[in-house]
Amino acid sequence: MSFSVTDPSRGTKWFAGVMVVAYAIITILPLVWIIATGFKSPADAIAYPPKVVFEPSLEGYVNLFTTRTRVTEDDFAALPPPATWYEKVVRDQGMVIAGPSRYGERFLNSVIIGFGSTVLCMILGTAAAYAFSRFRVPLKDDLLFFILSTRMMPPIAVAIPIFLMFRQIGLNDTHLGMILLYTAVNLSLSVWLLKGFIDEIPVEYEEAALIDGYTRFQAFYKVVLPQAATGIASTAIFCLIFAWNEYAFAVLLTSGTAQTAPPFIPTIIGVGGKDWPAVAAGATIFLVPVMVFTILLRKHLLRGITFGAVRK
Amino acid sequence: MAEVVLSGISKRFGEDVALDDVSMTVPDGSFVVLLGPTGAGKTTTLRMVSGLDVPDRGTISIDGRDMTGLTPAQRDVAMVFQQYSLYPHLTVRENLEFPLKSPVLRTPQDLIDRKVGEVAEILQISHKLGNKATELSGGEMQRVSIGRALVRNPLVYLMDEPLSSLDAKLRADLRVELKNIQSHSGATLLYVTHDQIEAMTMATHVGVLDHGRLVQFGTPRQIYEDPVSIYAASRLGLPRINVLPADLFGHAPDRAAYIGLRPEHISQGEGQESQVTRVEHLGDQTRLHLKFQNHDLITVTDAHTPLVSGDVVRIQPKKPLFFDADGARLG
Numbered sequence: 205m206s207f208s209v210t211d212p213s214r215g216t217k218w219f220a221g222v223m224v225v226a227y228a229i230i231t232i233l234p235l236v237w238i239i240a241t242g243f244k245s246p247a248d249a250i251a252y253p254p255k256v257v258f259e260p261s262l263e264g265y266v267n268l269f270t271t272r273t274r275v276t277e278d279d280f281a282a283l284p285p286p287a288t289w290y291e292k293v294v295r296d297q298g299m300v301i302a303g304p305s306r307y308g309e310r311f312l313n314s315v316i317i318g319f320g321s322t323v324l325c326m327i328l329g330t331a332a333a334y335a336f337s338r339f340r341v342p343l344k345d346d347l348l349f350f351i352l353s354t355r356m357m358p359p360i361a362v363a364i365p366i367f368l369m370f371r372q373i374g375l376n377d378t379h380l381g382m383i384l385l386y387t388a389v390n391l392s393l394s395v396w397l398l399k400g401f402i403d404e405i406p407v408e409y410e411e412a413a414l415i416d417g418y419t420r421f422q423a424f425y426k427v428v429l430p431q432a433a434t435g436i437a438s439t440a441i442f443c444l445i446f447a448w449n450e451y452a453f454a455v456l457l458t459s460g461t462a463q464t465a466p467p468f469i470p471t472i473i474g475v476g477g478k479d480w481p482a483v484a485a486g487a488t489i490f491l492v493p494v495m496v497f498t499i500l501l502r503k504h505l506l507r508g509i510t511f512g513a514v515r516k
Numbered sequence: 517m518a519e520v521v522l523s524g525i526s527k528r529f530g531e532d533v534a535l536d537d538v539s540m541t542v543p544d545g546s547f548v549v550l551l552g553p554t555g556a557g558k559t560t561t562l563r564m565v566s567g568l569d570v571p572d573r574g575t576i577s578i579d580g581r582d583m584t585g586l587t588p589a590q591r592d593v594a595m596v597f598q599q600y601s602l603y604p605h606l607t608v609r610e611n612l613e614f615p616l617k618s619p620v621l622r623t624p625q626d627l628i629d630r631k632v633g634e635v636a637e638i639l640q641i642s643h644k645l646g647n648k649a650t651e652l653s654g655g656e657m658q659r660v661s662i663g664r665a666l667v668r669n670p671l672v673y674l675m676d677e678p679l680s681s682l683d684a685k686l687r688a689d690l691r692v693e694l695k696n697i698q699s700h701s702g703a704t705l706l707y708v709t710h711d712q713i714e715a716m717t718m719a720t721h722v723g724v725l726d727h728g729r730l731v732q733f734g735t736p737r738q739i740y741e742d743p744v745s746i747y748a749a750s751r752l753g754l755p756r757i758n759v760l761p762a763d764l765f766g767h768a769p770d771r772a773a774y775i776g777l778r779p780e781h782i783s784q785g786e787g788q789e790s791q792v793t794r795v796e797h798l799g800d801q802t803r804l805h806l807k808f809q810n811h812d813l814i815t816v817t818d819a820h821t822p823l824v825s826g827d828v829v830r831i832q833p834k835k836p837l838f839f840d841a842d843g844a845r846l847g
């Protein structure tokens with residue numbers, strides 16, 4: 205496979221370069237802003253014009269992970285000197301640490317629910333896509349359309365029935381409930397995307413494996429899966445990003461044990477004034493898993509499809 | 517190392533009849549070549565034996581065992597696909613090891629290494645064992661694909677035009693090599709090809725397929741000398757058999773519509789006059805294109821013939837084959 209285009213002119217290259225850089229700046233700027241705000245003091249965070257150069261502070265991060273309280277001046281003076289660096293950060297604000305915040309567990313909930321639903325979605329999606337791609341399924345086209353039709357309205361449109369169903373069967377505010385919900389929403393996307401990828405894999409490979417002494421499941425596992433890895437990885441990223449960032453269902457269906465980070469982050473702001481650095485710190489940490497996951501799978505995203513070992 | 521018996525195999529794909537009541541016995545240790553144009557049912561026949569497709573009617577048995585309901589893995593057959601179907605995520609070595617490592621065989625590693633080494637040697641791909649399967653040329657892929665079948669010792673080898681994409685020299689080498697392997701191991705081999713040289717040189721038996729029907733099954737010599745129809749006669753022989761109106765040379769039997777003359781079955785020097793239109797010197801022989809009573813025909817003659825285009829030659833048939841109006845052979 206090769207193609208050629210006429211070599212673009214210098215002007216075109218320049219224009220393309222400028223567009224790429226401009227687009228990169230536009231998309232990266234909010235990220236940079238959020239990350240920078242997390243390291244500002246509350247005063248710097250709301251300064252106008254915005255401060256590009258500022259004295260970095262870990263106040264936002266300390267405030268994110270702690271709850272703090274004020275004590276009387278006498279008591280404050282009577283305290284022993286702060287034992288840790290983060291206690292000192294809090295003391296400098298004229299407060300003492302009352303205990304850890306709930307950000308850690310909310311974050312953990314996000315990890316469990318986000319990755320749990322992504323894994324489940326990949327298992328079910330790959331199996332369904334393989335079946336649709338390879339087997340004669342009765343009413344195949346209708347079923348595929350029906351699966352897609354679940355995405356024809358915003359998922360939140362069915363929030364009330366889902367809320368009522370979840371309450372009825374006790375899935376409200378549970379990890380399992382949220383995993384199932386996000387899996388259900390993502391499954392249509394993953395079945396369609398993965399079916400496309402599996403359709404691209406010539407069936408001869410599996411036939412060769414069947415003759416080479418493998419069962420269909422072994423052929424699927426040893427021959428189809430490695431070649432579908434690219435598609436599975438990119439689909440998994442889409443699914444994870446949706447489940448990770450989902451806000452509306454999380455607000456409605458979780459409050460205590462299974463609350464994810466997105467509905468929790470805005471609540472940080474209410475604790476003692478507008479604590480923008482703490483919110484920004486929460487958002488920054490929240491970004492990390494998806495970024496790491498995407499970077500780990502980047503190889504698969506860029507590798508493209510394998511050509512060539514079957515003669516067309 | 518087994519006899520394969522197909523009895524009454526029929527298969528339709530939608531409206532298309534792929535195989536129509538095909539019965540054939542592939543004797544133990546034979547090298548059977550299936551001949552026929554595209555769509556005649558050759559590949560479908562292989563897929564039936566392999567178990568990749570299931571016949572609508574009829575049964576297949578290998579080594580006396582009924583294969584109905586058995587998966588390809590349970591049948592112990594090896595197959596070389598027309599599309600090489602190498603596993604693209606594996607190296608050449610891993611591709612060759614793949615069947616030996618299957619749960620059916622579970623070959624010990626030292627035996628695997630020896631087998632892979634031997635086969636790579638025969639197929640001249642030893643230097644490519646570390647390559648990714650996708651980094652090979654078409655001919656190399658084809659050889660790896662043959663190798664993946666040869667590492668095993670199955671009851672039956674099934675090969676679907678395995679030499680079609682190789683260059684002439686390699687094809688000639690592998691033709692001899694495949695025949696050697698087959699005759700030494702005593703393996704049963706079912707082989708699909710368009711190439712009649714492969715059929716003539718390798719086959720112990722030839723099956724001629726026409727639109728899903730097996731029209732003739734026999735030794736290459738039988739098919740060549742004693743074809744059942746014009747169709748079967750046209751499958752073997754280069755240049756092709758000359759098919760002319762039956763009474764062109766006079767004295768045709770009853771009901772004969774056509775006379776079939778192999779190029780070597782036209783004797784020169786006596787008989788009726790014909791005009792030479794073209795002379796092709798091939799080195800070991802010379803082909804004469806003749807015009808005889810407004811019909812074109814081709815014959816062979818001496819390598820050093822002095823004949824040139826425009827000369828007149830007297831010809832008469834020798835051992836003619838007669839066919840009726842439907843193309844079926846007469847008596």
